[in-house]
Amino acid sequence: MRLLLVEDDIKIASFVLKGLREAGFAVDHAANGEDGLHLALTISYDAAIIDVMLPERDGLSLINELRGQGVGTPIIILSARGSVDDRVKGLQTGSDDYLTKPFSFAELLARVQALIRRSSGSATDPSHLQVGDLSMDLFRREVVRAGRKIDLQPREFALLEYMMSSAGRVITRTMIMEHVWNYDFDPQTNVVDVLVCRVRNKVDRGFKDKMIHTIRGVGYVLKVS
Numbered sequence: 001m002r003l004l005l006v007e008d009d010i011k012i013a014s015f016v017l018k019g020l021r022e023a024g025f026a027v028d029h030a031a032n033g034e035d036g037l038h039l040a041l042t043i044s045y046d047a048a049i050i051d052v053m054l055p056e057r058d059g060l061s062l063i064n065e066l067r068g069q070g071v072g073t074p075i076i077i078l079s080a081r082g083s084v085d086d087r088v089k090g091l092q093t094g095s096d097d098y099l100t101k102p103f104s105f106a107e108l109l110a111r112v113q114a115l116i117r118r119s120s121g122s123a124t125d126p127s128h129l130q131v132g133d134l135s136m137d138l139f140r141r142e143v144v145r146a147g148r149k150i151d152l153q154p155r156e157f158a159l160l161e162y163m164m165s166s167a168g169r170v171i172t173r174t175m176i177m178e179h180v181w182n183y184d185f186d187p188q189t190n191v192v193d194v195l196v197c198r199v200r201n202k203v204d205r206g207f208k209d210k211m212i213h214t215i216r217g218v219g220y221v222l223k224v225s
Contacts, residue, residue, distance in 0.1 A: 002026040004048040006036030024154040033057025052079040067094035129164040132224035163222040172219035
């Protein structure tokens with residue numbers, strides 16, 4: 001899953017970026033409102049975390065512009081402004097959630113995961129994905145197929161989460177790059193195919209019914225056979 005963080009405080013940004021990337025997310029960072037707006041308008045994100053007090057363009061103006069242009073990316077406001085009026089104003093502007101500073105990273109992570117799950121409409125339990133006998137616990141970071149635990153590296157987990165969230169739909173290599181890597185990723189490599197191969201070996205090896213299928217010349221699909 002790919003996230004956008006718009007935060008000008010270097011210490012907070014570094015802390016959040018480190019935590020989200022360790023959790024397996026691809027995260028782009030903008031340090032001011034104008035750069036954040038540009039990224040949000042040009043790249044498809046699964047969710048965005050946006051500060052209110054930003055240089056060049058404030059967070060509420062940024063969100064208002066995105067909603068005005070029809071961008072439906074789920075948004076969490078991360079702000080030092082915590083009054084009832086501030087939270088109401090943030091939600092009325094178009095954000096989907098509001099978290100005040102100081103904050104617990106665990107809570108931020110849980111809210112991001114819940115927001116992505118709700119926006120996808122794929123599950124009533126925002127912490128869990130299920131496709132056939134393959135299950136993923138997003139909070140515990142555990143993957144199990146037919147009772148067998150599958151160990152995944154962070155990037156492998158991110159890819160499988162994206163594929164399970166898109167189960168039954170063909171996803172192209174470009175879509176995978178957009179959701180699993182950062183914007184500075186070099187697309188002139190076969191790294192997507194290599195990563196899919198590793199995940200397929202872990203998910204399908206030993207099972208008669210394969211779940212990850214190659215669509216020649218297009219991409220991949222995860223589905224129950």
